[in-house]
Amino acid sequence: MPAGRIATVPPVSEAAATGKVAAVYADIKKTKKLESVPNFWRVLATNPDHLELVWTRLKAIMHPEAAGRSAKLDPLTREIIAVAVSATNGCAYCVNSHTAALRKLGMDVETLGEVMAVVGLFNSTNALADAYQVEPDVLPPVD
Amino acid sequence: MPAGRIATVPPVSEAAATGKVAAVYADIKKTKKLESVPNFWRVLATNPDHLELVWTRLKAIMHPEAAGRSAKLDPLTREIIAVAVSATNGCAYCVNSHTAALRKLGMDVETLGEVMAVVGLFNSTNALADAYQVEPDVLPPVD
Amino acid sequence: MPAGRIATVPPVSEAAATGKVAAVYADIKKTKKLESVPNFWRVLATNPDHLELVWTRLKAIMHPEAAGRSAKLDPLTREIIAVAVSATNGCAYCVNSHTAALRKLGMDVETLGEVMAVVGLFNSTNALADAYQVEPDVLPPVD
Amino acid sequence: MPAGRIATVPPVSEAAATGKVAAVYADIKKTKKLESVPNFWRVLATNPDHLELVWTRLKAIMHPEAAGRSAKLDPLTREIIAVAVSATNGCAYCVNSHTAALRKLGMDVETLGEVMAVVGLFNSTNALADAYQVEPDVLPPVD
Amino acid sequence: MPAGRIATVPPVSEAAATGKVAAVYADIKKTKKLESVPNFWRVLATNPDHLELVWTRLKAIMHPEAAGRSAKLDPLTREIIAVAVSATNGCAYCVNSHTAALRKLGMDVETLGEVMAVVGLFNSTNALADAYQVEPDVLPPVD
């Protein structure tokens, strides 16, 4: 990425946000207890409808209580899944963001290392199972 | 996969296992409390050294107490990471195997749906962050 | 996948659907002009909230007029993107489903071949650009 | 990438290009109406035969008229597929390059947002279909 | 894939092949010393220009002597790369095809296990390097 650019499109600053964008920005900061809007959302705001769609969904899944939903998974487990998916996809922005979230939730680097060990292990065994085209073991019927 | 084949190489049956392969097979069944050796391991056994390497590592990470190690993550969290990685990679054998493990640990399909919701969400936002080449937000220095 | 299973969890049949699930099923059939609910949705229904979230989002993006939104992309272009993403990810269910959608929209196999040629080309050049770690060309600043 | 490097191998400058490389460089600039040769091609030129192979194929698929072929897809649709594939693969060079191409063809950022919305959506549903190992719906025979 | 289908489009049988398709089919069988045309090519033939493009490129890279080119890599090394890429991408058709090619070239299953060990190892370390966003070590300038 050439210096001075944060994305392939010009992000919408908080000062320039109006209407739907301003409302989503405010909800992001309130829900996530942030003082500024992260780059990701400022870039999505180049299409306000898409910004709203992504935020509504992320809020429902990652902040269920704020969205008026109940959830069985706890926030730490959800962030662990987020970092596992992001590491598997090799998404730089996402790995940084979700690692920061895990640290903020109190996870130390040694425990993070355990998460990564599991991530590394299954990226390996996934490749091996595909490499040999191993068929699933006979499983009991779902019911 | 043509009918009657379970992989691209002929798996080593339990009856045919000797030496290092037989020892690993026995340890897999004991550690995982299984009555037969899953296809994955029977295929890896076509190279006994590799079988041993993969099993030793998986045992250390997924069955730390059996390997004489302590761990901060619990077994359910480890299996959740396994299924998140496997779903992201689209590995059929692995998704089947780790979903079965989650069910065996007592997870109901509604909670599994929450896991999958998080997996689906971040596969989407990962693609979007990459799609726009969003740069990481300024983060506090690690320490 | 063992014979007789369509997924790792038991799908919710249309006959068994009630409440939120029944409402989403009805909307899927009406919006997509289908006589039965595809497997994908019947599996998601094992977590009704997740079913609703995914459907709401897909409807907004792929059927904007039904969701009361306007869109600049036409339905054929959207399905072309869907098949390009699905082929790149190697998702069997998705490739089948979106190829069927393209055919239903009138695309012949020769034109589909052109779509696939572009998909194949860029999966190759993407790997090459990553393989050599090519830096982006200097671009004018976005504004 | 350490500063001052644009790739893992030394690119071939236009000044240093001779023979097959010079001929391909000239054709790239003419066909794509560019004033300089992008980094990608200068890196491939470290193996002139490979440079020629990749260019010949890209020209045939992305610039069919220049290659003396006819095509049913229009240039905008081809670039939309290119960016969808590149975003799905998370290829930085490619996302930058094809987003620039879409902008040059006149696409505004709001429409780009619609493209990305579809890309994001199907990266999510692909993961979900794989996550649950959903089998294809019964389809009519092709013919 | 519903029974009785080999792809999402109807493949072109050898009996039905004419013109460009027939010529490519003949060259595939001659170059690869096969008695029938594999499914992959019969599916690509639904767009004859694309069939020709893919075959011309594969022939140049994988059968350089038949294409009148010289090469430094030997056929076994090329097939090893093919299976490594295919396993990493989890492509079922490709893993089957390239494993068969390796076996035909004389590789025994134990050596194949070594190939797979390396493939599995680096799918793991790739994920870990991405998981921690490790920056490249300072490298000497290329020259």
Add this chain to the structure above:
Amino acid sequence: MPAGRIATVPPVSEAAATGKVAAVYADIKKTKKLESVPNFWRVLATNPDHLELVWTRLKAIMHPEAAGRSAKLDPLTREIIAVAVSATNGCAYCVNSHTAALRKLGMDVETLGEVMAVVGLFNSTNALADAYQVEPDVLPPVD
């Protein structure tokens, strides 16, 4: 990645390494004939058990003689597989590291170009085989 960071966690310097970490660091430098410990290992050291697990495995597979094992693949072939996997996954750190290793083993950029040509080719055909959901050709039974 914000300037001045080499990863999402603080790497363990050689000066700060003690116990298990110091022992692994020493073995890495001895086995790989390096004067300093690469970033990758210094980051993994934030969880000493994981560092040891990854190194033990990599040593066994990539430096079999040092691990007291024999191997049929030669070091160059193993590094070729490493770069093929890393390029396919788009892992920046890994592509840099394994390209450097190939160059150190004496591979010139033209031969590297042949490796990349094969990598690029099969990333394309993998996508095409998945894009059309091509079924494996009928293969003789394994034995």
